Amino acid sequence: RKEVEQDPGPFNVPEGATVAFNCTYSNSASQSFFWYRQDCRKEPKLLMSVYSSGNEDGRFTAQLNRASQYISLLIRDSKLSDSATYLCVVNMYDFGNEKLTFGTGTRLTIIP
């Protein structure tokens, strides 16, 4: 089983719709979680951190379910500019050692 798994998609969603995708992780000791966004032929950029209580940033909502070991990203009122690949990142650290594991990404295309 991969340490971090994402549905690769592609998700093709009409503009204005709501879309959600999940990411599962295998290590229950994982401590921090993030969503990064990567545009075609560009570098990944931090979209948002994921907190245990869930968090929202404008049209984006991230949630963490530790019991089932997954995180989710919800995008409301999707815009054409939301088209990108979304990378799930899981961070584990212990006694000064830390490990970041990236998912392979979920590709999202917003259709006019």
Added chain:
Amino acid sequence: NAGVTQTPKFRVLKTGQSMTLLCAQDMNHEYMYWYRQDPGMGLRLIHYSVGEGTTAKGEVPDGYNVSRLKKQNFLLGLESAAPSQTSVYFCASGQILASGANVLTFGAGSRLTVL
């Protein structure tokens, strides 16, 4: 603020040639990383550094060497390039938050083709 700068952006090598990718960051971050990204494989960690003068192996270190002589620079070397090293290489620097979480800032990438 430039953030993380990688050079060169593009390079074509012949099998067996050597080259060095340079990464520079101006954010005073302790942690720096080199990743490669291949279709369907996601980002894979090659080497990383937790501070000036330190380096450590990541997930796919074979065929690469690194050096961190100055805090702001992290160099990735290919001593004898192979076609399997054709990839997009990303450098990143890490900011450790008070929570212990590590937030990465990436460079724009270096696209390497080995013929």
